[in-house]
Amino acid sequence: MSLSRFAQIFPPERLLTSAAHLSAYESDALTAFHSRPVAVVVPESGDEVIAAVRLCRELGMPFVARGSGTSLSGGSLPVAGGIVIALNRLNRILKLDATERIAVVEPGVVNTQVTLAAQPFGLHYAPDPSSQTICTIGGNVAFNSGGAHCLKYGMTSNHVLGIKAVLATGEVVEFGGESRESIGPDYTGLFVGSEGLFGIALEITLQLLPRAECFHTVLAGYRTLEEAGDAVSAVVASGLLPGALEIMDALAIQAAEAAVQSGYPRGCEAVLIVELEGPREKVAAERPALDALLAASKPIESRVAANAAERAKIWKGRKSAFSAVGRLSPDFIVQDGVVPRQRLGEALRRISEMSREAGIRVANVFHAGDGNLHPLILYDGRESGALERAEELAGRILKMCVAMGGSLTGEHGIGVEKRAYLPDMFSADEIALMHRIRAAFDPLGIANPGKMFPGGDAPALVQHGLHPLEKSGVISRE
Amino acid sequence: MKTPSTVAEVADIIRSSKKVLAVGAQTKPRLSQVPDEVTLISMRNLSGIVEYDPGEFTFTAFAGTPLREIVATLAAQGQYLPFDPPLVESGATIGGTVAAGLSGPGRFRYGGLRDFILAVRFLDGNGTQLRGGAKVVKNAAGFDIPKFLVGSLGSFGVLTEVTFKVFPRPPAMMTFAIPCANAAEAAAHIAKAASGRWAFDALDYDGSRILARLRGPQAALDLLAADVLDCWPAAEGVDNVVWDGIREWQFVGADGLLVKIPVTLRKFPALEAILQARNMGFHVVGGSVAYAYHPNVSYSDILNEALVGISLSGLNLRGFGGRLYFGESHHSAVAKSLKLAFDPCHRLGA
Numbered sequence: 001m002s003l004s005r006f007a008q009i010f011p012p013e014r015l016l017t018s019a020a021h022l023s024a025y026e027s028d029a030l031t032a033f034h035s036r037p038v039a040v041v042v043p044e045s046g047d048e049v050i051a052a053v054r055l056c057r058e059l060g061m062p063f064v065a066r067g068s069g070t071s072l073s074g075g076s077l078p079v080a081g082g083i084v085i086a087l088n089r090l091n092r093i094l095k096l097d098a099t100e101r102i103a104v105v106e107p108g109v110v111n112t113q114v115t116l117a118a119q120p121f122g123l124h125y126a127p128d129p130s131s132q133t134i135c136t137i138g139g140n141v142a143f144n145s146g147g148a149h150c151l152k153y154g155m156t157s158n159h160v161l162g163i164k165a166v167l168a169t170g171e172v173v174e175f176g177g178e179s180r181e182s183i184g185p186d187y188t189g190l191f192v193g194s195e196g197l198f199g200i201a202l203e204i205t206l207q208l209l210p211r212a213e214c215f216h217t218v219l220a221g222y223r224t225l226e227e228a229g230d231a232v233s234a235v236v237a238s239g240l241l242p243g244a245l246e247i248m249d250a251l252a253i254q255a256a257e258a259a260v261q262s263g264y265p266r267g268c269e270a271v272l273i274v275e276l277e278g279p280r281e282k283v284a285a286e287r288p289a290l291d292a293l294l295a296a297s298k299p300i301e302s303r304v305a306a307n308a309a310e311r312a313k314i315w316k317g318r319k320s321a322f323s324a325v326g327r328l329s330p331d332f333i334v335q336d337g338v339v340p341r342q343r344l345g346e347a348l349r350r351i352s353e354m355s356r357e358a359g360i361r362v363a364n365v366f367h368a369g370d371g372n373l374h375p376l377i378l379y380d381g382r383e384s385g386a387l388e389r390a391e392e393l394a395g396r397i398l399k400m401c402v403a404m405g406g407s408l409t410g411e412h413g414i415g416v417e418k419r420a421y422l423p424d425m426f427s428a429d430e431i432a433l434m435h436r437i438r439a440a441f442d443p444l445g446i447a448n449p450g451k452m453f454p455g456g457d458a459p460a461l462v463q464h465g466l467h468p469l470e471k472s473g474v475i476s477r478e
Numbered sequence: 479m480k481t482p483s484t485v486a487e488v489a490d491i492i493r494s495s496k497k498v499l500a501v502g503a504q505t506k507p508r509l510s511q512v513p514d515e516v517t518l519i520s521m522r523n524l525s526g527i528v529e530y531d532p533g534e535f536t537f538t539a540f541a542g543t544p545l546r547e548i549v550a551t552l553a554a555q556g557q558y559l560p561f562d563p564p565l566v567e568s569g570a571t572i573g574g575t576v577a578a579g580l581s582g583p584g585r586f587r588y589g590g591l592r593d594f595i596l597a598v599r600f601l602d603g604n605g606t607q608l609r610g611g612a613k614v615v616k617n618a619a620g621f622d623i624p625k626f627l628v629g630s631l632g633s634f635g636v637l638t639e640v641t642f643k644v645f646p647r648p649p650a651m652m653t654f655a656i657p658c659a660n661a662a663e664a665a666a667h668i669a670k671a672a673s674g675r676w677a678f679d680a681l682d683y684d685g686s687r688i689l690a691r692l693r694g695p696q697a698a699l700d701l702l703a704a705d706v707l708d709c710w711p712a713a714e715g716v717d718n719v720v721w722d723g724i725r726e727w728q729f730v731g732a733d734g735l736l737v738k739i740p741v742t743l744r745k746f747p748a749l750e751a752i753l754q755a756r757n758m759g760f761h762v763v764g765g766s767v768a769y770a771y772h773p774n775v776s777y778s779d780i781l782n783e784a785l786v787g788i789s790l791s792g793l794n795l796r797g798f799g800g801r802l803y804f805g806e807s808h809h810s811a812v813a814k815s816l817k818l819a820f821d822p823c824h825r826l827g828a
Contacts, residue, residue: 099669100742122673144618151535151615157622158593173810179740181767183579183793183803185634186592187813189625193618213675236533239556239646278677278694281705285698338614342533370616407612408619418619425619430608433819434621440815452620 002059003039006083009051014042025066025084029131030074030417032333032387037064037078044089046106046166046202052085053200054170062446065200067108067136072322072334073415075143075195079449085200087138093117094203101208102161102178107138107201111145114206123208126153129411130319141201144193146411148244148318151369153209155411157192162205165191167198168442178205190437195413196448198441212243212277216287217311220272220299221265225249225364228270229345231297232368235274236341238293240286245369246273249348251328252321252363252376259324262317265301272299272368273318321365322376329361329378331387333394336412337401341371347404351375351397358393372410373401399424414452422454483523485638489605491519492636492825499828500636502542502574505565506795508802509578509631512828521573524638527551535615536596538641541573548572558647561585561594562680567726573637578795579629580738582725583680583691586672586764592628594643600627600635603821613641633827634820648693651679653720654706654713656688661750664688665743667710668765674709676702682724683762685750689720727769729761734773735797737781737804739790741768752784775800802828 006015016022017039026034038061043049056063062082069076078084090106093113097103098121103114111132114125128147129135135145141163146155153159162176176188191198222228228247235242248256250269257264264271276283276290294302305311325332339347348364351373355362363376375397379390398408402424408414414422422431435453438445479501482488492498497516504510510518521542530537532555539548545566552558562582563575576598581590588594597611600623610623627635658664664683671678671690680691690706690713692699707713723729730736741749743765753760753770756777760770770781770792778800785792785805792804820826 097744098673099665100744101669101672122675144622146616146618152588154589154593155616155618157625158589167812169811171811173812174808177740178742179766180585180764181581181590181738181740183629183738183740183791185630185813185816186579186625186628189592189622189628192625193622210673210675210677212677233533236535239649241646279675279698279702281701282677282694282698285695336618338612338616340531340534340614342531367616371614372616406614407617410614410616411618413618414620422620425612426609429606430610430620433602433606433608433623436819437621437623437816440819441812443815 002061005055005059006039006041006052009048009055010041010043014044016040016042025078025086028069028071028074028076030072030077030415031331033074033077033416035078035080037082037084040084040086042086042089046090049085049090049200049202050166050172053166053168056083056446057168057170057444060444060446062449064448065138065142065196067139068110068134070131070135071139071143071415072336072412073143073409073417075413075415075451076139077416077450087136098123100178103206103208105137105204105206107136107141107204109137111135111137111140118208119211122211124211125206126159126209127156130322137204137206138201141192141204142194142196143413144411146372148246148367150367150411151245152241152243157189159207160188160192160204161207163188163191163201164203165199165201168444168447176205180207193413195415195452197438197452199447214278214280214283215305215311216276216283216290217305217314218274218290218294218302219264219314220274220294220297220302221268222270222272222299223268225270225348226345227297228272229348229368231272231294233342234293234297235290236369238289240276240290242274242369243277244273244275245367246318247271247366247368248318248321249364251361252325252365255324255328255363256317256321258327260316260320262313264317265303268300273314318365325363325376325378328363329380331379331381333377333390334412335373335375335377335394335397336409337373337398337406338410339371339373339401339404339406341369343404344368344371347373347400350400354393354396358389360390360393367410370410371406395421416451419452419454422452479518479520481520481523485524485601485607488519488524488636488638489601489607491517492601492603492605495825497825498636500573500632502571503544503569505568505570505574506578507798508794508796508800511798516828519636521571528639532557535644536613536641537644538613538639539572540639541571541637543572545570545572545575552644553647556647557644559594559642560588560645561590562725563591564725564727572640576628576637576640577630577632583682583721583763586681587677587679588645592625595624595628595640596643597641598624598627598637599639600637602635603823603825611641615643631827634817636826650694650696650699651718652692652699652703653716653718654690654710655716656690656710656713658683658687661746665746665765669743672765676706681764683765684729685760689716691721724761729759730769730771731773734771735775735777735781735800736769736771736795737792737797738795739768739770739785739792741766741790745788745790748788749790752788756780756784
């Protein structure tokens, strides 16, 4: 039996096969889906990962790499009949070179650990997904994770300089390197965001940036979403390039306030977070222009973070929004579509109409600077057909984003969740090319099958359940 | 040389040719040096900005669009490509710049061309019209084909249209020159400047000095300048015009060898040593990429041997007749499989 072959690589305590152990890996942050793997292996070295992948290849057995399981698109959903390769113990920062401003890390290193390690040198790792205190760099690489600073600093892909990976063929490759420049086709760029369909990254070289000396973080509350949107347009037109431009609607504010008490202004239909950053002289020079145009945008209330603690409090509300929505509803789906920034207002109006028509509540949190929406579709999985209705609404929103010239996903990836919609964005020829690219890395189709591409086995749906962050005790909805 | 005016004509040429290479203005002559059997496709008639809405921070242009036109159009709206694409006045096209994978001094602050490309339209080796990416500033759907094609030298697809992210252009600029005795000293200055509070926009090294650039509101630059001069007492202000020459590669003659060499600060001194020992000039952008030159193309093999010795690699941009790739080469099985995925009949590329 194939498991005995894995037992030759992994000792019993790192080859999990009991139902109790496996159940913890059945789902990721897309809780509506679950699937039980045959086994979970817990490698402690890159060589063990390579050995596991090569054995999978020999056996034709599917494998799914998993970090902290925070994927909102079901990116680390196990495959029935396959194994999960849990990478949390590959959590070493192999090198932190302050002179070159790079870090070389294993895939299980948690996102914020990189910044923590870089801090003594005045450096930081820019991509900051909301789950950054638990999500891993390996998962960030696989799904090209974003965060709140993407307009100015880009996504994960813009910060990965090199990757050593084991491909699904068993080949070990090194793409890119320690230089910020390269020659030849950008294999590193292709690997990032490949959703685990090529293989498993073993060592990732990240660029570090100097931490901004000074921040000017403003929280402004508005009577309507439209007014908040107009304020964003005014900021963009002003020639300023803020590090972040975020909006939350009333429902999201309500949830965040209940969860973390960030002190967001009361009675607002929308709050806007704008942040200037840079050397103190530059922030001081830009601040009057921002303050003037925000004043002209007529907020109910506008507040400037006076210090690092107040800034952190403002951001805590924003970053906890997803999990906080759990307080408003037993279950929810997070969407991640992108629209051209100037059509945000129109997109939000239509989402609101669709929400009313469907009788389903939708909370909105979005990266207003880059047109990346995060509608949170609330439902109660205990009601018959509620999940299906929520998914139908999610699908309508996604199709709207694509029809407006945007994208199905800004930062969560296609995963299992949105795979049926890939043909809405790409032609049959384009999807065929992506299949050929995938086959070049993984001719047997064993690396994270069932993700990104339409079709394939449908994973089981759970109608209702605890959010994995709750299971792990990170959040609660008491 | 064929000069198609439509994408359909380009597709026909691909399908009816044994081998093809798309070219722009051929400002990097070595990259369009091909054997007789290869048909050159000039993209010059597939030119023009297709979409540009300043409020979106994006534009889309045909591959044959001259950078000059793009830079001017963006500037008129107070925007720019922060990575400073080179050879703007020399006539380079946006498609050629993508295929060559070239960025200028500004790549230091916000990243290179690869960090600003959002979407592409291209033809694969069968002449099939395809798209990759999305025309919005943030996207994670599908494989990142736009990035993969950066630097691919036309061997994985013929680009017909490209979409980029742009930024508002900072209102003012200020440049300092910091004298350096050698690369080790330059590397130390760059390391200090790059991790400090100043948010330098560019840090180039021309063999005798660091050229450091700040961008932002004039009032802020005036104040920052005082601090920069405190921290680097030997620094002095220089005219911003110095960047125009760098952008057009005026540090090198139109002929001879010009090799792009990705490098790190730690390998800086070793690279400088081998170049100086061979009487080669160089200019280093952002501490991460060196442009080495010599008037005599026959230095190609000598340079190659030296780069192998210090584990660096390079790409010949201008040395007609010299080797194309230098130094260490990595051949992976997957690279061959990928080539077949894009170009099963091996029609594309030199």
